[in-house]
Structures are given as structure tokens and as C-alpha cells.
Amino acid sequence: MGDGFIRQFELVERVQAYNPNTDEGLLNAAYVFGAKAHAPQKRANGEPYWGHPVAVAGILTELKLDDATIATALLHDTIEDCPGVTYGTIAEHFGDEIAELVDGVTKISKLKLSSKETEQAENLRKLLMAMSKDVRVLLVKLADRLHNMRTIQFLKPEKQERKARETMEIYAPLAGRMGIQSLRDELEDLSFQVLNPRARDSIIRRFGQLKRESGDVIPQILEDLQIVLAQEGIEAEVSGREKRPYAIWRKMEEKGQEFSRLSDIYGFRLICRTESDCYRALGAVHRRWKTVPGRFKDYISTPKTNGYRSIHTTVSGRNAKRVEVQIRTREMHEVAETGVAAHWAYKDGQRGENRFTADPFAWLRQLTDDFKSAEKPDEFLEHVKLDMFQDQVFCFTPKGRVVTLPRGATPIDFAYNIHTRIGDSCVGAKIDGRRAPLSTRLRNGQTVEIIRAEAQRPQPVWEEIAVTGRAKQAIRRALRAERREADVRIGRGIVQSAFERASKTMTRKALALAAEKLNHDGPDDLLQAVGAAEVSATQILTALFGREGDFDAPLRPAAPGDSSRLPVTGVSRARKVKFGECCQPVPGDRIVGIAEKGKGVTVHAIDCPVLADYEETPEAWVDLRWDPETAWTQPHQTSLTVTFANQTGALARVCTVIAELNADIAHLELIERKPDFYRARIDLEVRDVKHVSQVVTMLNAQTMVHEAARLTPGAGAPASRPAPLPAGPVVRMAGREDGLGAEPSGARTPGSARGRAGAPAGGG
Numbered sequence: 001m002g003d004g005f006i007r008q009f010e011l012v013e014r015v016q017a018y019n020p021n022t023d024e025g026l027l028n029a030a031y032v033f034g035a036k037a038h039a040p041q042k043r044a045n046g047e048p049y050w051g052h053p054v055a056v057a058g059i060l061t062e063l064k065l066d067d068a069t070i071a072t073a074l075l076h077d078t079i080e081d082c083p084g085v086t087y088g089t090i091a092e093h094f095g096d097e098i099a100e101l102v103d104g105v106t107k108i109s110k111l112k113l114s115s116k117e118t119e120q121a122e123n124l125r126k127l128l129m130a131m132s133k134d135v136r137v138l139l140v141k142l143a144d145r146l147h148n149m150r151t152i153q154f155l156k157p158e159k160q161e162r163k164a165r166e167t168m169e170i171y172a173p174l175a176g177r178m179g180i181q182s183l184r185d186e187l188e189d190l191s192f193q194v195l196n197p198r199a200r201d202s203i204i205r206r207f208g209q210l211k212r213e214s215g216d217v218i219p220q221i222l223e224d225l226q227i228v229l230a231q232e233g234i235e236a237e238v239s240g241r242e243k244r245p246y247a248i249w250r251k252m253e254e255k256g257q258e259f260s261r262l263s264d265i266y267g268f269r270l271i272c273r274t275e276s277d278c279y280r281a282l283g284a285v286h287r288r289w290k291t292v293p294g295r296f297k298d299y300i301s302t303p304k305t306n307g308y309r310s311i312h313t314t315v316s317g318r319n320a321k322r323v324e325v326q327i328r329t330r331e332m333h334e335v336a337e338t339g340v341a342a343h344w345a346y347k348d349g350q351r352g353e354n355r356f357t358a359d360p361f362a363w364l365r366q367l368t369d370d371f372k373s374a375e376k377p378d379e380f381l382e383h384v385k386l387d388m389f390q391d392q393v394f395c396f397t398p399k400g401r402v403v404t405l406p407r408g409a410t411p412i413d414f415a416y417n418i419h420t421r422i423g424d425s426c427v428g429a430k431i432d433g434r435r436a437p438l439s440t441r442l443r444n445g446q447t448v449e450i451i452r453a454e455a456q457r458p459q460p461v462w463e464e465i466a467v468t469g470r471a472k473q474a475i476r477r478a479l480r481a482e483r484r485e486a487d488v489r490i491g492r493g494i495v496q497s498a499f500e501r502a503s504k505t506m507t508r509k510a511l512a513l514a515a516e517k518l519n520h521d522g523p524d525d526l527l528q529a530v531g532a533a534e535v536s537a538t539q540i541l542t543a544l545f546g547r548e549g550d551f552d553a554p555l556r557p558a559a560p561g562d563s564s565r566l567p568v569t570g571v572s573r574a575r576k577v578k579f580g581e582c583c584q585p586v587p588g589d590r591i592v593g594i595a596e597k598g599k600g601v602t603v604h605a606i607d608c609p610v611l612a613d614y615e616e617t618p619e620a621w622v623d624l625r626w627d628p629e630t631a632w633t634q635p636h637q638t639s640l641t642v643t644f645a646n647q648t649g650a651l652a653r654v655c656t657v658i659a660e661l662n663a664d665i666a667h668l669e670l671i672e673r674k675p676d677f678y679r680a681r682i683d684l685e686v687r688d689v690k691h692v693s694q695v696v697t698m699l700n701a702q703t704m705v706h707e708a709a710r711l712t713p714g715a716g717a718p719a720s721r722p723a724p725l726p727a728g729p730v731v732r733m734a735g736r737e738d739g740l741g742a743e744p745s746g747a748r749t750p751g752s753a754r755g756r757a758g759a760p761a762g763g764g
Helices: 008-018 024-037 051-062 067-075 087-094 096-109 117-133 136-150 157-177 181-195 197-214 217-232 245-255 275-288 330-343 362-373 377-389 411-418 420-424 469-501 508-517 523-531 537-545 609-614 650-660 689-700
Strands: 236-242 266-272 311-316 322-329 392-396 402-406 426-431 434-436 448-452 577-579 591-596 600-605 636-645 664-673 677-686 705-710
Touching: 008 024, 008 051, 008 067, 024 051, 024 067, 024 087, 051 067, 051 136, 067 087, 067 096, 067 136, 087 096, 096 136, 136 157, 136 181, 157 181, 181 197, 181 245, 181 330, 197 245, 217 236, 217 266, 217 275, 266 275, 266 330, 275 311, 275 322, 322 330, 402 411, 411 420, 411 426, 411 448, 411 469, 420 426, 420 469, 469 523, 469 537, 508 523, 508 537, 508 689, 523 537, 537 689, 591 609, 636 650, 636 689, 650 664, 650 677, 650 689, 677 689, 689 705
Parallel strands: 266 322, 577 600
Antiparallel strands: 236 266, 311 322, 392 402, 426 434, 426 448, 591 600, 636 677, 636 705, 664 677
16 A cells, blocks of 8 residues: 555544544444455555545544544445445444445445536435535545545546546535635645646746745745734734645636736735734734735625635735735634534544534525525526635625625625515615616625515516526526416417307316316416417317317218118128127227127127126127228217206206217216206217217316216116117207207107206206
């Protein structure tokens, strides 16, 4: 293994250095378990794989994390990479807490965060969900990624680039958002070295040239700062460094400047004892050197959302070189360097209670809420990236509330940050008491007042002005809703006109049935599709009523004894054929015949329960088909049950609908009467299954009809059934809307109900 390999006792000693009460047995057990599990495995550089988990644990000791997190680091790849190791195995040896942490890291490791955007958004959501259960999962994963980036040179070039881009786009910003600045800086710089090595090497060469020309200025400025603080009697730790190559390159890109024109490439830090000492030190620095206008930020009075607190100022130091000075207390410094890790860190042997530590779950809760409100995964991805990448500005409401926004935010972002309703109704803004355009970029310390009008709606141009993901999502959502309302309005007008031309009545119930047939979510969704020219009104009419002329041809019953017009094939014309009253098959139903001596052949639907009586006599079964020449020109009897409201004209309307679809009522019988509804059985003569379906659909489209359905075998039909109609004129019912019964035209009335559809007293 490499020279930097951490041996078992060394790791335990590292943890004991900040936590003397550490569970030494737990760490030793995890170390031994992991070493055995990974024993046969090698890394890409040929070294034993076990060196990687140990290095990850070493990184986390620098953050002074608890025993469970260190043990998780040692075990984090066992479930994924080691045969025979499962969640149950880890739980059995180390308990549920560590098993959950290892499982969370395993799930994150399987996510492909560099995939296409939709998939990347979903995987990022899963990562955030895993983090939301325990942020230590992310801390282990960040340390894992950091060690992988330190050894990335052993991977193939294409894999190096993919890993580096994923680190730059996801893991480094996450580390920054969690406040772990030291991890973020190193992850960014290691990724930069892979993605743009020429630019990084160029910056390093320029640093070398600068040192040769002016010497090492850092010790000189450190000495100046120490003298100034000593004169004021302020105790503080003073340190200085060159900014990392990636930070320099990003600043060059943002400002569009050459390296030689950049001023603050050096950073100095003053760690004071108290908060009041921080402001005293600030005064001393400002008295000694000239400040650079616009380069002062007070994150102590207005902390960042990740808990970061510090004073930043830029001054013209020795030889007029600009330097950035950060001033904070020791507690603030711990949070600045380790972020949410400070929530679990140990100090002086005790679990640290740092009052400046941000709630590690607050941001994650906000993100998961935002994902639920995002209608498209790529919108969520955009929101997360914006939220992670951008620096912040702090503005105020007129009542003094602090509003934190990303740099470059506008009054529109401000409004939506307060509430979606305020953003939607925004018509203007006052910044520090003066009217300003909504496109104005906000600066630190400004007071913003939003001017509202209830009639206002978000404008399309706002999406280009807004910066925050939250505002962009809300604007898109409102614009989609507005477009939908307009499409529904247009679609309703188109469909209404089409129904009137077809002499049909458009009801919401009819539209709901059409939506179901055309695979839309409901009437409004269907109307929107019409308004957007995705569905035509003709398609809706066809779905409800069939194509024009489908049922106009007259039905001609076969004359008695006319075997030449049998509607089925597969049986001798000499044999007697009848249709089972038990199932009433019509063309379009699958059928089979049952031959019985002396009775001829009875035609049944394939799912008729009566067929069960003939399972032991297969010789009785006859394979039948509908005759395409004759079946669809003859009437076929079937039955419906219709439940309709007990109101004037209801039964007449039912009969009218049936007549309009050229179906003949053979028999109508009320089988249930209630104070508020009636249920009727109606025997019809129809052409085929499609004809029946159209009748049922149109009946269900009527507002007074609760339910209409075809009676099928076993559906509980009444035992008494009317005899088939005799040959002769058929009865066609014509309904009236005045509540009176429908009078049959040319009807024969062999029975009390046959050929008659009059409304019962009080029930029409």
C-alpha cells in the first residue's frame, strides 16, 4: 500500500485525539471487517482496494466526526462490492444506525448523476432523499468522492472526464451548499485539473512568475496585519494563502479579465476571540489601509443559509496590492470550514454544540418540497443547480425581514421568495423607496417593496428575467395554467358548435364519456386538446355517436322459415337455429352452438354460464361464426338496464335517445321504483355490439341517467323474459320531452308492455 496508508491503531488514535471517549472496539471491528471483506480486491492503480475506505475514514477524522460516521466510511463499499455482505450482515455486526448509513451511501453510489437531464434530475432527487434521512450519508459520499478525485489519474481519460464533470456539477456545489468549504475548494480544483488542465497550468505559471517579480508577499502582509492588531490590543490568529487556481479562473471568467488585471488573488483570515473583537479588527484594518468600494460584506449580521458567518472586506495593502480579509470567531471558523459536519463534530472530547451551525435538514426539506411542486424533472434539476452554484445577496422587506437570494436576483425573484401569490400579482417594485424596473439586479442591503395588483398575471418575459429556480417554476406553472384556460375556452366553443350542427346536446357527462374513449383525463383535458388542435370535434362526435350513416340502413328480419338468411355459418341450413335468451348474443360477440336432439342448434355467447352444463358432452358443441353477408343486416335482441331520475320527461328522453340511434324497443319494464329514481329493463333490437355500445354510451351521457349497461350472463337479469317479436312491422319508439309517454308508430301490441314505452304515473 502507499506511504500514506493509515494503519488500524493510527486511525483509532486520530479519533481519540478529538474524542477520548471513542468506542475503540467499534472502530477496530469495522476496520477488521472491512479489511477482510475487501481483501481480494484491487484498485485501478493496482494497490489493494482496502486503502480507499481507510483513506475516506481519514478524511472524515479531519472533520472530527462521530464514531458511527467513521465506521460507515470503513464499510461504505462492502454492500455494493463484497459478495455475501448485505444490509442484514452490517446490521447484525454493527447495529441499525450504521447499516442505514452504509445502505444510504450504497444507494447514492449507484446513481448516474452525469446521465441525460431527465434521468439526472430523478437520480439527484434520490440522492437528496437519501441525504434527508441522515446528512452523514452525504458527508461520507463527499469524502469518498474526494479520495477518488485525488487518485483519478489512474482511470481512463473518458472516465476521468465524466467523474470530474459530475464532481464539478453536483458534488462540489453540494459541499458548498452544506457549508464544507474546504471540501468544495479541493473538489473544484481537482476537477478543474482534469477538465481544463491547460488553464490551470497557466494560472500556476503566472503565480510563479509573480513571486519571482515581487517576492512572496504573503509573509509581508501577514506581518503588517499582526502589527496592526497588536497596536489595537486584539488577540487573533492570522493566516494567509494564495487563492486556488479554479477560484482565480472562475473570477477571470466572471469579470472577463486577464490574470494581470485581477487584484484579490490573495486571501487572509483573522480568527478573533469574540464577535466584538471581529468588528474592532475590521476598524483597525480599515484605518490602516484604503477599502475597495463595493467589496464589503457582513455575513455576521446577515448569515448565509448554510450557517456561514464572517466579515469580508477588500483593501489595498502593501505596494497597493488588493487583498481580501476575512474576519470571524473560532466558532464561526469551524462552521465555515466544516459546515453541517460541525453538527456532529467533537470538541474537547465532547459532542460539539456550535450555536452557529445551520439546521442540516432545512435546505433538504425545502428542496424535496420544490421537487413535488415541479411539474417537470428538468425544472427541478435547474432549480437545484441554481440554488447550489450561486453566491448570495441579502435584501430587506419594508418591515425589516431579511430575504436571501442568489447574486443577480431581481425584484421578481424577491416577490416569489416571499410568496407565490405575491409573485404572481407583482406589477412593479420600489428599491430603497424609488421605483425600479422588475429587471433590476438587486444588491446587498437594499430594501425592496413589491407593488401588487390582483388582476395581474405572470408575463412570459418574466421567465427570462427571473434567476431563482423557485420563481422560474412558479412562472412556468402560472403560464401553463393560463394557456390551459385559454385552450379549454376555445375548445368548448368549437365542440359546442359541432354538437349544435349535429343536432346533439353537449353535456359535461357526454364530454366525460368522450374523454374516457379518447384516453384523456377528463372533460377539461379533452377540451384543452381541442383548443390546442390536438383533437378535433369530429373525433368527439364519432366517439359518442359513431360515424354518420353507421346505423342508418334498415334492419330486415328474416322471414319465417327463410334459412337462406341465417346470420351464422357453421351449421346446416336444414337445421333449426335459435339464439339463447340466457345470453342474447349479437354480432361482434364470440359465439358457439349447442346441438340438442329435437331442438336444433342454440347459439350462445362464449361466456354464457349455461355452457357449463355441456362441459361433459363435447360432441354437442358446434363451432359457429357470424355470417358477414347477413348478420349485420338483421335485427338482434339484447337487453339493457337503465337507472334514471324520477323526474318529468326522463323516460321519454331515454326512449328518444334510443330512437335517434335507430334501435328498436321490443319491451320495456320498470323493475325497481324508488322515490328518487327508477330502474328499467329495456329489450332492444340492434345491429351488433358496436350498436349496443353506442346506445349505452349516449344513455350514460344524459344528465338524468345515473347508469346504463348491457345485461350480460350472470348480471342478475329478471327471470321472466318476453318472447321474441313476431314477424311483421317493427316498433320504433319516438320520445317526447313534455313528460308524456312515447307513442309507438305503426305498433302492434300483443302484450301489455310490448311496443309501449309510456311513462308510469309520476315517473316520466
